[in-house]
Amino acid sequence: MKKIILLITFCIFFIGIFVYILRPTAPLKLNNLDTAKNFTVADNQNISNVDQSATYSDTNKSEAQLQNKKPKKLSAEASAYYTHALRYGWESIVRDFENGTIPKSKMPQEEKNKLCEIALSYSKVDQTKRLFKANCKPLNGQSSFMIINAKLTNAEGEIDQNEIIEKLKFYKSENVLQTKVTYKIGPYEEKSTLQSQAIGWGLEEVSDYLLDIGDDYSGVGGNLILGNVKGRNPSARLIQKLINARIQPNAEVYRQLEQKGFATKHPEIYALLEKNKP
Structure with missing residues (x-):
């Protein structure tokens, strides 16, 4: 009986090794940027709402936000941009709006608009001005509210209130502050x-x-x-x-x-x- 149990154990062990060897390989990188294959529009929205639990919202709004909807997957190109920006900052996205790479890309317009919206909210004021010149501008009043977020930090890692104020001033000067x-x-x-x-x-x-x-x-x-x-x-x-x-x-x-x-x-x-x- 012990020999039978031992034999079964060895069989399971070698089957596990065989499965491991034949496991699927990791996906390739896109334009040397790490691509998150499962990055969805819902994840994208989570980026724009970072730390929103810190702001006031009533019970009705919270319950409504819990409505489950099947997420729509981002294109590989948009996914790569978000992954790179989250790891290394938004400067490369700002440059690709300036040089026309993003506007001319094959990404759906909805993805380009969302990429612009989030870049506007997370960028420093000098980058924001460059985005405006590249015709990446707010499409609605919500953009003003996204200026106040936890990603604009100073050298001490605290929310940079001066940076936020300067961005608000810039929006006001451009007549887009809501x-x-x-x-x-x-x-x-x-x-x-x-x-x-x-x-x-x-x-x-x-x-x-x-x-x-x-x-x-x-x-x-x-x-x-x-x-x-x-x-x-x-x-x-x-x-x-x-x-x-x-x-x-x-x-x-x-x-x-x-x-x-x-x-x-x-x-x-x-x-x-x-x-x-x-």
Whole structure:
């Protein structure tokens, strides 16, 4: 009996080796860029929405975004561009818009437009200006909102508020800056502003700049204090400014305060909100 078991074990072992040897080889590279064969439009959208959980969104919007749709695969060329950009930065994409490689490529126009949109959001302001000259410009107001993202960082690895402000100034000078937008997802609708984006990210300098150009605290579908508390960088200074502007924390804000560890991690915010509890 032991001999039979041993024989079966050896057979399984050698079959495994045989299968390993005959396994499919990895796909070839396209234009010396790593190609992600399974990179889809859904993944592409995830790039444009990096760290969006840090900004405020209500329950209805979150539920609507969970609707499952069969993803459409990107072309090999578009996939290669995204893979290269994520690893090495967006300079090569900027150059290929400038020299006409992307506009003249065989990629579907939809893919070219999306590549342009994401390049505009992740590029530094000098690169953004070059993209505009190459006729890569915003196609809709959402482009303004994508300027506020976690990829524009300074030498310390923090979100570069000065860079974001300079890009906002450039968009304004080109008359393409949109400070308010209404998102429609299925039956749901949500109003958002650049101001709410800045507050959700905890970007005080950006928020102050937006106030200076007239993008105030109005026109938002949710509570701005909640947006900051739930964001990636809750700020007592920003919350105090909102309270000074007579914006009151709602019940959901205090439910967030009671979550485990919040009072310990953000004692100043906890004390401030408890003091201003309606």
